[in-house]
Amino acid sequence: MIQLRSVSKSFGNIEAVKNVSFSIDKGEIFGILGPNGAGKSTIVNILNTLVRPDKGDVIIDGVNIRNDGDTIKLIMGIVPQEIALYEELSALENLIFWGGLYNIPKSVLMNNINNTLEIVDLSYRKNDRIKTFSGGMKRRINIACSLLHNPKILVLDEPTVGVDPQNRNHIFEVIERLNSEGMTIIYTTHYMEEAERFCDKIAIIDVGSIIAQGTLKELRKISDVKDLITVKLVDSDKEVITRITSANPLFRFDSTSDTLKVESGNISKDVSIIINHIQNSGGVIERIYTQGTNLESIFLKLTGKKLRD
Amino acid sequence: MFKLFKKDLRLFFHDQRSVILTFLLPVILISLFAFAYGGIGVFDGRSEPVNLLVTDLDQSGSSKEIVNKIDSLEDMRIIISDSIKAKELVIKGKYPCALFIYKGFQDSLEAGNATPIELVYDRSREMEISILQQNLISTLMSSTSEVRIKKNIEKYLQELFPDDENNISDEIFAAVIKNDRNKQAIKWIPIVGIKNDTKLGLIQAVAGTAIMMLLFSVAGVGTSILEEKENGTINRLLYSPLKGSAILYGKMLFAFFISILQLTTMFLFAWLILNMDLSVNIPALILMIMATAFAVSSLGIFLAAIARTRQQAQNLSTIIILIMSAIGGSMIPLFIMPSILQKIALLSVNYWGIQGFYDLFWRTLPLEAILPKILILISIGIILTLASIQLFKKRIMKSS
Numbered sequence: 180m181i182q183l184r185s186v187s188k189s190f191g192n193i194e195a196v197k198n199v200s201f202s203i204d205k206g207e208i209f210g211i212l213g214p215n216g217a218g219k220s221t222i223v224n225i226l227n228t229l230v231r232p233d234k235g236d237v238i239i240d241g242v243n244i245r246n247d248g249d250t251i252k253l254i255m256g257i258v259p260q261e262i263a264l265y266e267e268l269s270a271l272e273n274l275i276f277w278g279g280l281y282n283i284p285k286s287v288l289m290n291n292i293n294n295t296l297e298i299v300d301l302s303y304r305k306n307d308r309i310k311t312f313s314g315g316m317k318r319r320i321n322i323a324c325s326l327l328h329n330p331k332i333l334v335l336d337e338p339t340v341g342v343d344p345q346n347r348n349h350i351f352e353v354i355e356r357l358n359s360e361g362m363t364i365i366y367t368t369h370y371m372e373e374a375e376r377f378c379d380k381i382a383i384i385d386v387g388s389i390i391a392q393g394t395l396k397e398l399r400k401i402s403d404v405k406d407l408i409t410v411k412l413v414d415s416d417k418e419v420i421t422r423i424t425s426a427n428p429l430f431r432f433d434s435t436s437d438t439l440k441v442e443s444g445n446i447s448k449d450v451s452i453i454i455n456h457i458q459n460s461g462g463v464i465e466r467i468y469t470q471g472t473n474l475e476s477i478f479l480k481l482t483g484k485k486l487r488d
Numbered sequence: 489m490f491k492l493f494k495k496d497l498r499l500f501f502h503d504q505r506s507v508i509l510t511f512l513l514p515v516i517l518i519s520l521f522a523f524a525y526g527g528i529g530v531f532d533g534r535s536e537p538v539n540l541l542v543t544d545l546d547q548s549g550s551s552k553e554i555v556n557k558i559d560s561l562e563d564m565r566i567i568i569s570d571s572i573k574a575k576e577l578v579i580k581g582k583y584p585c586a587l588f589i590y591k592g593f594q595d596s597l598e599a600g601n602a603t604p605i606e607l608v609y610d611r612s613r614e615m616e617i618s619i620l621q622q623n624l625i626s627t628l629m630s631s632t633s634e635v636r637i638k639k640n641i642e643k644y645l646q647e648l649f650p651d652d653e654n655n656i657s658d659e660i661f662a663a664v665i666k667n668d669r670n671k672q673a674i675k676w677i678p679i680v681g682i683k684n685d686t687k688l689g690l691i692q693a694v695a696g697t698a699i700m701m702l703l704f705s706v707a708g709v710g711t712s713i714l715e716e717k718e719n720g721t722i723n724r725l726l727y728s729p730l731k732g733s734a735i736l737y738g739k740m741l742f743a744f745f746i747s748i749l750q751l752t753t754m755f756l757f758a759w760l761i762l763n764m765d766l767s768v769n770i771p772a773l774i775l776m777i778m779a780t781a782f783a784v785s786s787l788g789i790f791l792a793a794i795a796r797t798r799q800q801a802q803n804l805s806t807i808i809i810l811i812m813s814a815i816g817g818s819m820i821p822l823f824i825m826p827s828i829l830q831k832i833a834l835l836s837v838n839y840w841g842i843q844g845f846y847d848l849f850w851r852t853l854p855l856e857a858i859l860p861k862i863l864i865l866i867s868i869g870i871i872l873t874l875a876s877i878q879l880f881k882k883r884i885m886k887s888s
Contacts, residue, residue, distance in 0.1 A: 227727050229723070229726050229727065249729055252727065252728060252729045253729065255727075257724070257727040259720050259723055259724055259727070260720070261719060261720030261723075262719075262720070263719065263720035263721045263723065263724035264721070265495070265499060265721065267499050267502040267503055268495075268498065268499065268502065272498065276491065276495045277724070277728070279491050280491060280725070280728035280729065280730050281728060281729060282729070308502075324724070
């Protein structure tokens with residue numbers, strides 16, 4: 180459905196996107212994960228022909244963006260990072276205006292408006308001015324405005340920034356519903372839990388370059404990040420700890436949290452072995468925590484920095 | 489483009505503050521300026537008469553005659569006062585000036601000596617004093633001259649015919665003065681501002697204020713482009729099949745429409761409420777409104793185009809509009825400005841707009857004579873529009 184081949188874009192001396200390539204299949208949810216300023220929005224703007232790449236090709240639904248930008252605009256629905264709505268107009272007036280830009284016949288447009296209002300669950304507020312909406316509601320109308328021309332691909336640029344958990348879940352449900360109806364979705368975020376929740380494939384981007392991409396499983400493999408088992412002892416006796424760590428070098432003592440940490444390739448198998456080893460060394464376990472591999476740890480491993488840095 | 493125009497129109501009428509600032513405030517200001525410039529008032533067609541305190545300490549026939557003559561002048565209103573009170577009233581600012589005719593006035597006049605007469609005045613009210621000076625001096629000069637001529641005739645006849653008791657001096661004096669008046673009289677014929685009853689002050693107030701307020705309104709439209717850039721709606725517009733240039737043209741169309749609407753409202757108000765006669769030349773009026781609206785709306789968009797942020801645009805607009813309005817004749821009538829400022833005024837949109845409306849309503853010139861000013865306004869509009877398009881392509885579209 181979407182193919183980016185060696186795409187680069189610079190603004191003056193700043194290389195915003197460096198040799199980026201990825202492909203997205205029809206009906207997939209593709210996550211672009213990276214910290215602020217990584218180049219996510221530039222990729223979104225390239226996909227929607229707003230920014231012309233310096234190098235490389237972008238093919239969307241068989242159309243090269245260099246040749247037919249107008250067709251691309253009809254295929255794509257873009258949900259901008261900002262709440263790009265007119266606050267003084269009502270939700271309905273906003274939807275009529277934004278939908279009207281696509282030259283949709285009025286009866287079709289009104290039908291689409293009613294459908295999208297139902298999808299984002301805001302039909303009951305359609306005549307209220309946007310300025311009276313909560314941040315989450317505005318975000319939902321922001322999404323609705325991008326759906327009115329029935330795009331094949333929906334690009335959501337950080338759609339949950341500043342949204343409360345309840346509205347965030349609402350937005351997730353909208354995305355999952357649209358995807359279940361066959362829409363291809365590109366989702367940029369710097370929240371790992373969002374990318375983990377529904378992205379079929381994820382590209383990790385940093386300083387304009389894609390560091391790794393694939394499914395979560397593939398990323399785990401690429402990064403070689405293991406799960407982590409953390410053990411808190413009742414009494415952190417130095418002698419006992421020395422005995423545990425010297426007998427098994429995989430154990431390391433974290434003095435800051437006063438805990439023992441063990442990296443594991445298979446938590447369910449390794450937990451019982453670890454418990455036995457500690458007990459045999461004279462240690463009394465207070466608590467055991469397990470932490471599976473996540474995008475945070477993968478990002479940290481691949482870039483050497485935290486996602487929210 | 490028309491969808492954007494309709495949307496901006498809807499947004500405009502949703503915002504009550506904008507509507508009030510665009511229509512109500514200019515109407516109030518026009519009314520205030522019209523009063524201030526003497527465009528409205530009980531003395532129809534003329535400025536208010538200047539109040540002159542007169543203290544006649546001589547109380548002679550000559551002094552009384554002079555006071556009567558001054559009192560008969562149209563531009564002056566005489567208030568008789570005693571000596572001490574008159575000075576106090578001028579010092580306190582109640583009156584602009586006081587005329588003192590001291591004792592011995594008639595004797596000095598008859599003796600051909602300097603007459604004991606003086607005018608005390610408040611320097612801060614020089615405009616009123618200058619009106620008064622013009623009328624007062626000529627009246628005093630002619631009156632004192634006449635008294636002197638009469639006395640000289642009497643003296644000469646007395647010397648020539650010492651025994652003649654027939655007093656023919658009055659007849660000779662009447663004949664001399666008649667001839668003298670006939671020779672010296674200048675016929676004053678107004679040739680400008682006679683075909684239209686509208687007062688100059690009202691034209692100045694309406695044209696000057698309307699153009700200045702129009703600049704403020706249109707600058708607001710211009711800055712709304714930067715507002716759209718800041719809140720992301722420009723990007724969203726560019727995501728749609730809409731062309732970038734259509735966004736700018738949509739804004740320009742809206743600015744042009746609002747300008748026409750505002751100017752038309754101002755003139756209709758002046759016609760209905762302030763009795764301004766709009767019927768002098770309807771085609772020229774329509775063309776002047778359209779040309780002024782085009783030039784002013786282009787300037788508003790241009791001001792937004794040269795700014796990088798909304799705040800910058802607002803500050804820049806305020807400064808430029810105030811300067812242009814001050815030198816262009818919106819705040820102060822151009823004819824009372826120094827000649828250097830009158831030359832600088834040519835650089836402002838206000839000047840060409842106001843002068844065009846002067847030509848139309850005051851000078852009642854035909855359309856052909858007003859056309860050069862209309863063409864200059866259109867040229868200003870075209871130049872600023874082309875410059876704005878280039879700047880917007882560079883600053884707004886690419887940086888979005």
